[in-house]
Amino acid sequence: MVDSFYNYIEGQWASSTTDRWTKVINPANTDDVLGNVPASSSKDAEKAILAAKKAKTEWKKMSGPSRGEYLYKAAEVLDANKEDIARTMTREMGKTFPEALGETNRGVAILRYYAGEGMRKTGDVIPSSDKDALMHTIRAPLGVVGVITPWNFPVAIPIWKMAPALIYGNTVVIKPANGACITAIKIFKCLEEAGFPEGVINLVSGSGSEVGNAITTNEEVAGITFTGSDTVGKQIGQEALKRGIKYQLEMGGKNPVIVTKSADLDLAATATVSGGLKSTGQKCTATSRVIVEKDVYEEFKEKLLQKVSEINVGDGLEETTWMGPCASESQLDNVLSYIEKGVKEGAELVAGGSRLTQGSFAKGYYVEPTVFDNVTTDMAIAQEEIFGPVLALIKADNFEESIELANNVEFGLSASVFTKDIQQMLDFMDDIEAGLVRVNAESAGVELQAPFGGMKKSSSHSREQGEAAKEFFTSIKTVFVKG
Ligand code: NAP
Numbered sequence: 001m002v003d004s005f006y007n008y009i010e011g012q013w014a015s016s017t018t019d020r021w022t023k024v025i026n027p028a029n030t031d032d033v034l035g036n037v038p039a040s041s042s043k044d045a046e047k048a049i050l051a052a053k054k055a056k057t058e059w060k061k062m063s064g065p066s067r068g069e070y071l072y073k074a075a076e077v078l079d080a081n082k083e084d085i086a087r088t089m090t091r092e093m094g095k096t097f098p099e100a101l102g103e104t105n106r107g108v109a110i111l112r113y114y115a116g117e118g119m120r121k122t123g124d125v126i127p128s129s130d131k132d133a134l135m136h137t138i139r140a141p142l143g144v145v146g147v148i149t150p151w152n153f154p155v156a157i158p159i160w161k162m163a164p165a166l167i168y169g170n171t172v173v174i175k176p177a178n179g180a181c182i183t184a185i186k187i188f189k190c191l192e193e194a195g196f197p198e199g200v201i202n203l204v205s206g207s208g209s210e211v212g213n214a215i216t217t218n219e220e221v222a223g224i225t226f227t228g229s230d231t232v233g234k235q236i237g238q239e240a241l242k243r244g245i246k247y248q249l250e251m252g253g254k255n256p257v258i259v260t261k262s263a264d265l266d267l268a269a270t271a272t273v274s275g276g277l278k279s280t281g282q283k284c285t286a287t288s289r290v291i292v293e294k295d296v297y298e299e300f301k302e303k304l305l306q307k308v309s310e311i312n313v314g315d316g317l318e319e320t321t322w323m324g325p326c327a328s329e330s331q332l333d334n335v336l337s338y339i340e341k342g343v344k345e346g347a348e349l350v351a352g353g354s355r356l357t358q359g360s361f362a363k364g365y366y367v368e369p370t371v372f373d374n375v376t377t378d379m380a381i382a383q384e385e386i387f388g389p390v391l392a393l394i395k396a397d398n399f400e401e402s403i404e405l406a407n408n409v410e411f412g413l414s415a416s417v418f419t420k421d422i423q424q425m426l427d428f429m430d431d432i433e434a435g436l437v438r439v440n441a442e443s444a445g446v447e448l449q450a451p452f453g454g455m456k457k458s459s460s461h462s463r464e465q466g467e468a469a470k471e472f473f474t475s476i477k478t479v480f481v482k483g
Pocket residue numbers: 148149150151152153175176177178179206207208209211212213216227228229230232233235236250251252253283284385387413454458
């Protein structure tokens with residue numbers, strides 16, 4: 001018997017109106033079936049949006065501290081269920097169990113952070129030129145917010161979008177990615193236990209083209225928050241613009257690390273491996289371009305290759321595994337096609353490059369950790385997001401050229417530099433085109449209390465998380481009061 005999971009609409013678990021289902025399998029072992037999720041239609045999305053609409057006035061009128069109580073409770077319940085949720089995440093999209101558990105702990109912390117936000121100030125008093133008047137700002141929620149999320153952070157991203165939406169008084173309808181839907185449904189079981197009023201939180205599982213599109217184009221949805229690929233993000237942004245609603249898009253990256261000649265090369269190699277290959281390279285902030293000053297190029301490459309050769313690939317539930325499989329067959333195919341492209345373009349494979357198919361790998365979507373040498377900046381593997389365990393080594397003549405090469409892409413999410421030179425650190429902070437700037441630390445690293453988002457094609461230029469979330473999930477009213 002395979003488990004069935006359901007949509008959550010108006011406080012009820014429900015199968016979709018289509019009665020169609022999608023089977024969810026484990027990318028580490030395709031014989032392992034996690035269950036079936038509804039392949040919903042636009043009708044289900046409409047129902048969920050209607051429920052969120054009905055609930056919005058009462059939720060908005062509740063005090064911030066009272067809304068915060070629900071988030072505190074949700075944090076407690078998630079904390080109590082974190083092992084099961086992390087295990088589900090590993091089975092559903094392949095991330096190793098320690099990483100999945102770390103992410104779930106982060107989900108708990110995000111809920112607590114925004115629960116507290118319910119007690120913090122929501123406006124400012126501004127001196128009016130009329131001495132008898134009070135002028136101040138208040139923040140209004142948008143109303144019904146549509147949340148569309150990717151599969152690579154199945155707990156953190158849905159929570160870092162929903163928690164601020166809710167605390168500032170919005171109701172939500174989420175369409176999680178097909179590839180991470182069961183994990184999202186398990187989060188909703190926690191939210192249900194936390195007792196949110198009917199209709200405040202709703203989940204509809206289904207494809208992006210049907211359910212995602214139905215949310216994006218529905219007249220009742222007043223804001224869309226999206227994380228995912230650049231292609232889909234652009235479409236969503238255009239739809240939102242047509243209707244004149246607020247939208248927030250966080251998209252891909254092609255994140256560089258710069259290794260200068262003054263760098264601690266061991267530290268830089270460890271951080272490059274961790275930033276580039278943890279989560280099988282499937283983080284939007286993952287390092288994918290490794291730009292190394294020529295004086296230390298060979299020495300750094302040797303250290304990097306040594307560390308890559310020590311990586312243990314396997315099922316993320318095994319304790320010995322450091323890197324799991326690709327999250328799906330289409331991810332695997334995409335990674336392999338980029339590896340092929342890299343070879344065709346003349347880059348030199350110096351580690352990995354193949355699918356793993358022997359023994360316990362036979363039933364999973366495994367690929368070797370891969371490193372290309374002699375990559376030039378015009379190659380597709382140096383320009384396009386691969387979203388897999390592939391590093392591209394690029395040689396630079398000096399620090400200035402390293403920055404030029406680093407900026408020579410359309411994306412601008414995260415970037416890191418390894419240097420002991422303070423002037424270089426300062427120049428890097430100023431000149432690098434990235435929303436997350438990391439000095440002597442890996443490119444992947446996000447703290448929930450700080451703003452997060454990209455520059456250039458990586459983002460719609462709004463920021464998520466921390467206090468920055470308030471800017472997206474509310475509108476400011478400037479109030480002038482005269483007695
Ligand atoms: P994706 O293919 O763009 O999908 C993201 C979400 O959009 C999924 O829920 C998808 O549904 C849905 N969708 C697809 N087509 C849609 C449409 N026409 N209308 C509305 N929704 C639609 O991205 P992904 O493959 O899940 O995730 C990988 C990407 O996310 C990478 O590019 C990565 O860099 C990016 N990412 C960015 C950040 C960041 O914060 N900057 C963080 C994590 C990931 P389905 O279920 O049908 O796929």
